[in-house]
Amino acid sequence: MMPDVKRRDVGAPDVAVGMREAAGARPDLAKPLVRQVPRRMRHILSLDDLEKAARRHLPRPIFGYVSGAAEDNLSRADNRQVFSEYRFITRVLRNVSARSQATDLLGRTYAMPFGIAPMGISALIAYRGDLVLARAARQLGIPMIMSGSSLIRLEEVFEANPDMWFQAYLPGEPDKIAALVDRVAKAGVETLVLTVDTAVLANRENNIRSGFSTPLKPSPRLAWDGLLRLDWTINTFLRTLWRHGMPHFENSYATRGAPIMSGAVMRDFGRKDHLDWGHLGQIRRQWKGRLIVKGILHPEDARLAREAGADGIILSNHGGRQLDGAVSPLRTLPAAVEAARGIPVMMDCGIRRGTDVLKAMALGAAFVFVGRPFVYAAALAGEQGVLHAANLLGAEVMRDLGLLGVSSPSEIAEDLLVRLDASSRNQGVPVSIP
Secondary structure, eight states: OOOOEEEOOTTSOOHHHHHHHHTTTOGGGOOOOOOEEEGGGTTOOSHHHHHHHHHHHSOHHHHHHHHOOSTTOHHHHHHHHGGGGEEEOOOOSOOOTTOOOOEEETTEEESSSEEEOOOTTHHHHTTTHHHHHHHHHHHHTOOBEEOTTOSSOHHHHHHHOTTOEEEEOOOSOHHHHHHHHHHHHHHTOOEEEEEOSOSSOOOOHHHHHHTOOSSOOOOHHHHHHHHHTHHHIIIIIIHHHHHHOSOBOOSSSSSOOOBTTSGGGGGGGOOGGGOOHHHHHHHHHHOOSEEEEEEEOSHHHHHHHHHTTOSEEEEOOGGGTSSTTOOOHHHHHHHHHHHHTTSOEEEOSSOOSHHHHHHHHHTTOSEEEEOHHHHHHHHHHHHHHHHHHHHHHHHHHHHHHHHHTOSSGGGOOGGGEEEBOGGGTTTTOBSOOO
């Protein structure tokens, strides 16, 4: 069932203009513009609006899985809080008419300075979710990282978007590592992302409270939630079962994993506490493409990743879903950039506004990734929903560049940013102004 489509309301954010400007003077980056917005999305004016709408659309256990984090949600809260601790110093009387948000990364030029972060079980949240995200990313000209805990074969997603990155959760077992790396290479993927912050399973008691479990278990509560959210139940869950059968974890290893409702699922997530720097060296020797290490926070680990041959790193606390109390990656970003000594340092976690993107880049990020909002958009309105969400964020970035007085993300430096003093953040007093 395709979502109803309605022409963009007069007065709605002019995302088409923002996207038209995204390519700047680079015609090769121009992408087809979305001139129509799905009816369900016409009141979505920012990425934060997506969470509110998704709460009404998704069953409570599914929404709880996506929105929740670990224990007391301290890290998830810090991922947002940290952005409010910085303010811009704008420049004026600068000609910014030719501004462009095109961004160079790892030998490629992307249309915008943000991409789609990996999100597990996306195909249970949105119908064929990984394919939806991959196709939207290809049309937008931005990178999409496919999760290793996905329910669609990576080969199928690669056909939809040959520029996709693949993120792997690997155990500390050399034979299984070699087999999966070989499979990813044979599929044609050029960028492998190794996630390293999942040595043990986190205490996600919020999942239990919302009714979500791994494996997913049928229950009266789950059935009742499904009845309350018939759109999702019919057009995502039952449609998936009818056309594709019971979802399996397709990419945990070189072979097909367990069904999502099987008790054997936990077996596929084991032995990650054996993974160490030696295994990263094994991967680097075997993998001939670009290798990214994701889940780093400590600057010393950024140095070690560079010395092990990583082509880039992604600072991340896993959206607050692993160690509760781990700092936001923005807090360690400048030190990590210094330790990485030339390889690009990217980051995710908590980015919801164009100003968040630019604050991260001012502190040294080469690129950023956004997760939850895009899977919410996919659940609400499929590919058109993701395009709309990305267009909103892209339009904000373009507008913010102009208001900041710069013409591209590459011109943003730390001297355009101040950090508020801890004792005066409520009053908005900066530490100092150059």
